[in-house]
Amino acid sequence: MRRYLAARLAQSVIVVFLVTTISFFLIRLAPGDPFSFVGDFSMSQAVRNQLRAQFGYNRPLIEQFTLFLGNVARGRLGYSQSMHRYVGDVMAEVLPRTLLLMSIALVLSFAIGIIVGAWQAVRRGSWFDRSLSGVLLLFYSIPDFWLALMALLAFGYWLPIFPAGGMTDQIMHEYMSLGGRIRDVAAHLVLPSLTLALLSAAGIARYQRAALLDVLPQDFVRTARAKGLGERAVVLKHALRNALLPVVTLLGLTLPTLVGGTFFVEKVFAWPGMGYVAANAIQSRDYDLVTGSVIVGGIMVTLGSLLADLLYAVADPRLRAR
Amino acid sequence: MRSPTPASAPAERLAASGVASAVDEPPSDAVPARRARITSALWWSLALIALLCLIALFAPGLAPYDPNAQPDIIGLKNQPPSFAHPLGTDQYSRDLLSRMLFGARVSLSVAMLAVLLAATVGTAYGVIAGYLGGRFDAVMMRLLDALLAIPRVLLLIALLALWSPVPLVALILIIGFTGWFEVSRLVRAEVLSVKQREYVVAARALGTPALRIIWRHVLPNVLTPVLVAAALGVGNVIILEAGLSYLGIGTRAPTASWGSIFYDGSDAFQATWWIALFPGLAIIITVLAFNTFGGALRDALDPHQLADGKSR
Numbered sequence: 001m002r003r004y005l006a007a008r009l010a011q012s013v014i015v016v017f018l019v020t021t022i023s024f025f026l027i028r029l030a031p032g033d034p035f036s037f038v039g040d041f042s043m044s045q046a047v048r049n050q051l052r053a054q055f056g057y058n059r060p061l062i063e064q065f066t067l068f069l070g071n072v073a074r075g076r077l078g079y080s081q082s083m084h085r086y087v088g089d090v091m092a093e094v095l096p097r098t099l100l101l102m103s104i105a106l107v108l109s110f111a112i113g114i115i116v117g118a119w120q121a122v123r124r125g126s127w128f129d130r131s132l133s134g135v136l137l138l139f140y141s142i143p144d145f146w147l148a149l150m151a152l153l154a155f156g157y158w159l160p161i162f163p164a165g166g167m168t169d170q171i172m173h174e175y176m177s178l179g180g181r182i183r184d185v186a187a188h189l190v191l192p193s194l195t196l197a198l199l200s201a202a203g204i205a206r207y208q209r210a211a212l213l214d215v216l217p218q219d220f221v222r223t224a225r226a227k228g229l230g231e232r233a234v235v236l237k238h239a240l241r242n243a244l245l246p247v248v249t250l251l252g253l254t255l256p257t258l259v260g261g262t263f264f265v266e267k268v269f270a271w272p273g274m275g276y277v278a279a280n281a282i283q284s285r286d287y288d289l290v291t292g293s294v295i296v297g298g299i300m301v302t303l304g305s306l307l308a309d310l311l312y313a314v315a316d317p318r319l320r321a322r
Numbered sequence: 323m324r325s326p327t328p329a330s331a332p333a334e335r336l337a338a339s340g341v342a343s344a345v346d347e348p349p350s351d352a353v354p355a356r357r358a359r360i361t362s363a364l365w366w367s368l369a370l371i372a373l374l375c376l377i378a379l380f381a382p383g384l385a386p387y388d389p390n391a392q393p394d395i396i397g398l399k400n401q402p403p404s405f406a407h408p409l410g411t412d413q414y415s416r417d418l419l420s421r422m423l424f425g426a427r428v429s430l431s432v433a434m435l436a437v438l439l440a441a442t443v444g445t446a447y448g449v450i451a452g453y454l455g456g457r458f459d460a461v462m463m464r465l466l467d468a469l470l471a472i473p474r475v476l477l478l479i480a481l482l483a484l485w486s487p488v489p490l491v492a493l494i495l496i497i498g499f500t501g502w503f504e505v506s507r508l509v510r511a512e513v514l515s516v517k518q519r520e521y522v523v524a525a526r527a528l529g530t531p532a533l534r535i536i537w538r539h540v541l542p543n544v545l546t547p548v549l550v551a552a553a554l555g556v557g558n559v560i561i562l563e564a565g566l567s568y569l570g571i572g573t574r575a576p577t578a579s580w581g582s583i584f585y586d587g588s589d590a591f592q593a594t595w596w597i598a599l600f601p602g603l604a605i606i607i608t609v610l611a612f613n614t615f616g617g618a619l620r621d622a623l624d625p626h627q628l629a630d631g632k633s634r
Contacts, residue, residue, distance in 0.1 A: 011467070018468035026481055137617075141609035143561040145568050145584070146602040149591060157592045260475030264565050279569055282483040294480045298472050305471070 004313065012306045019298035023291050024068050028061060055079070072295060078288030082281060087292035090277060095296065097167060098266070098273030101193055102258050108197035109254065113204025114247060118240055120205065121212035132205075139202040145264035148195045152268055155191060162191050165270040192269040196261050200254045207250055211243040248312050252305030259297045364618035370611040378426040385420035389578050392416055400594050410596040412586055418596065421578040422604055428579035430608070432494055433559040439498030441505055441552045448509025449536055449544070453517065463510070470503045478562070482571040493572060497559055505551050512544040546623045553616030557609040564605055580605050 043051075052058050056067060071078070077087035116136070120129045139147075156164030163169065167188050168181070176184060215221065216239055224238040266275035274293050281289035377384065386408075387393075398415035401407055409418040451462040477500050482488065488496065516522060517540070525535050560580070566572035567581025575582070580601045591598040 014464070015468050015471040018465075019472050022468070022472065023480060026477075027484055137613060138606070138610065141557060141561075141606050141613050143564050143568075143602070143605055143609075145565055146598075146605065149584075149598050150602070153591060153595060153598060256473040256475075260473045263475060263479060264568065267569070278479070282479065282569060282571060285483070287484065290480055290483050294472075294476045297476045301473055302471050 005310070008306060008309055012302050015302050016299055019302070020069065020072050020295055021065075023294050023298075024065055027287060027291055028064070077292035077295065080281070080286055080289040080292075082284035082286040082289065083277075087288050090289065091274065091292060091296055094272060094274045094277050097271065098262055098275060101189065101196070101266070101271060101273060102262060104189060104193040105196035105200070105258060106251075106254065108193060109200040109204060109258075110247075110251075112197060112201040114208050114244070116201070117205035117208025118212055118235070118243075120209045121216065121243075122235055124213060136202040136205055139198055140206075142199070143264075144195070144199055144261045145268055147199065148192065148265045148268035151191050151195050163188050165268075167272050188269075188271075192265050192271050195269075196258060196265050199261060200257050203257075204247065204250055204254065208243065208247050211246045212239060215239045215243045245312070245315055248315060249308060251311070252308035255301050255304035259300055360622045361618050363614050364622055367611045367615035367618060370607070371615060374426065374430065374608055374611065377423065378430050381423040381427055385417075385423045387417035387420040389420045389424040390416065390576050403596055409600050410594070412583070412597055413594075414586070418583070418600060421583055422580065422601055425578040425580045425583060425601065426604070426608075428490065428573055428577060429560055429563060429581070429605075432490065432497065432563050432573075432579070433556045435494045436497040436501060436559050437552050437555040439494065440501035440555060441548050442502075443499065444502030444505025445509050445541075445544070445548055446506075447502065448506035449513055449540060451506070452510040452513025453532070453536060453540065455514075455517075459510075466503055466506060470507070474500055475562070475565070478566060479569065479571065482566060487571075487574045490573065490577070493563075497562065501555060501559065505548060505555075508547045508551060509544050512547055513540055516540050516543045550616050550620040550623070553612055553619055557612035557616070560605060560609050560612070564601075 049058075056064060059067075075088055077091065079085075080087050080090055083090055116132060120132050123129050152164060155161050165188075167185060169176075169184050173181060173184055220242075221234060221239050224234045229238075262273060262275035263279055264275070265271070266273050267279040270276060274296065278290055278293040281293070392414045395415050398407075398411050400413055401411040401415075403410045407417050407419065409422065411417055412421070447462070447466075451459045451466075478496065481496055481500075482493075485492070485496075522535060522539050525539055530538075563572050563579065564581030564584070567579055568584045570585050572585075573579035573582040583597065583601045586597075
């Protein structure tokens with residue numbers, strides 16, 4: 001177990017290192033640098049060159065790379081030209097918002113996915129199972145930004161049940177009590193988190209259905225039925241418990257989908273998190289901010305898959321023994 | 323999850339934990355029992371895909387207007403659907419139906435060519451790693467782990483944000499070269515098992531050159547998961563291209579794709595619902611067709627396949 005943990009941890013460190021390296025070289029391979037934006041007429045060539053020297057863009061590539069690695073290791077992700085702040089500071093501000101949105105979406109997606117998948121498996125082959133499979137495939141085929149857009153149009157504008165974008169009420173939030181503020185943020189959370197959750201729940205439900213279908217014909221389930229347990233107890237206490245284990249591994253696979261999805265969903269709903277900031281950084285060609293969010297996103301995914309493996313090791317006694 | 327060690331890939335893990343190894347599961351070196359389950363879904367999804375390709379092919383004949391023509395930028399701006407413009411017009415007075423018909427060409431060809439590229443590169447990489455084995459395999463797989471750890475969407479956003487506006491060919495190359503990682507993992511796993519089979523061992527014992535063994539014996543046996551992954555991949559890439567174009571870093575400005583229509587109309591969707599609705603429906607119908615086709619193909623060719631090739 002300890003060896004497994006150590007190997008897994010070392011692997012994560014290597015992966016993060018490679019992600020950083022790849023991001024660096026991708027960006028240096030791109031034509032131009034932050035100071036060569038053609039549309040900006042306010043800067044003369046001399047000023048651009050001075051800025052390049054100031055930010056180290058004129059040094060040899062290897063030197064830039066070692067500097068970059070050292071800085072990333074210390075949490076310095078560069079300087080955002082469009083926000084005139086350090087990327088690390090921007091991240092510290094926006095990351096909690098993204099994590100809030102993502103964690104709620106993650107919990108919702110697993111809850112929806114597990115319940116729907118288990119229900120389908122129990123009623124395998126029925127009209128109910130087949131129509132839900134169709135619905136899931138439909139959700140599987142919808143672009144994230146489009147579902148977000150439709151949700152926003154439907155429930156933000158036409159039937160204004162929920163606020164149309166943002167994280168807080170622009171005007172009133174400052175004057176609310178603590179409970180009011182929490183309710184305000186929660187109301188703004190409903191549409192984006194449900195959009196993200198429904199998209200990843202489709203995959204989870206399919207997996208859960210398959211996992212439970214693998215367990216249901218096994219001997220211990222038959223034994224549970226034979227000793228006279230009710231169907232409810234058989235499914236919930238005996239079968240589902242054993243079919244939950246493989247679904248834990250999906251945590252690591254769902255995270256890339258979620259992290260990627262936040263870029264589009266946050267943009268549509270103007271949720272001021274990492275994805276929203278990065279989407280805006282794209283428009284203003286803010287190199288360091290885009291790289292920074294890609295690196296942070298990569299670290300989130302790596303940590304998530306590490307966590308999923310640890311959870312799995314804890315949950316499965318056979319792995320714990322190793 | 324991404325390590326090639328035993329009990330880490332979900333499917334392998336399922337097997338290792340004993341959950342999936344039900345009684346009827348064959349031992350790993352046996353040829354799995356093939357029961358072809360050709361469903362009606364396979365035929366209707368294939369027919370739908372063919373129809374969409376025909377529409378894309380004959381777009382110039384079908385489209386009522388020039389997709390980039392701006393007949394009256396003030397009078398015909400943002401018109402709701404009418405007899406003259408069945409799906410309405412956009413903010414530059416361009417006919418939405420014509421733009422969507424021409425957009426089908428871009429969206430479909432970008433997706434299909436990018437997936438073709440990804441499947442080819444992924445198969446080559448997976449076959450090389452799996453067939454050579456040993457230290458080569460270990461190094462190649464570690465590299466793959468790192469590549470897989472970068473969320474594809476983030477990688478594409480980083481790349482395209484800095485390189486955009488890119489020509490269509492470059493877009494295809496970039497999407498293709500970031501999409502082969504999962505295919506090569508599938509292929510490598512398949513190669514590892516095929517390599518152990520008697521006919522490959524026999525061929526090697528007879529002194530058949532490695533390239534010939536790969537071409538004649540290994541490749542035909544690993545193509546099934548590649549085909550399924552490719553069908554599902556086309557759906558994914560259509561969604562991906564649409565998303566990137568929505569962010570303004572996919573298809574270049576005047577060219578219509580199903581995604582760039584959103585970008586052009588992203589100012590005021592509350593007022594111009596038709597611009598948000600119709601391209602989205604086109605994307606969903608197309609992606610649904612490809613996903614159904616992929617699933618039906620898997621059922622028809624390989625009933626034992628568990629892996630679920632989705633990445634967004």
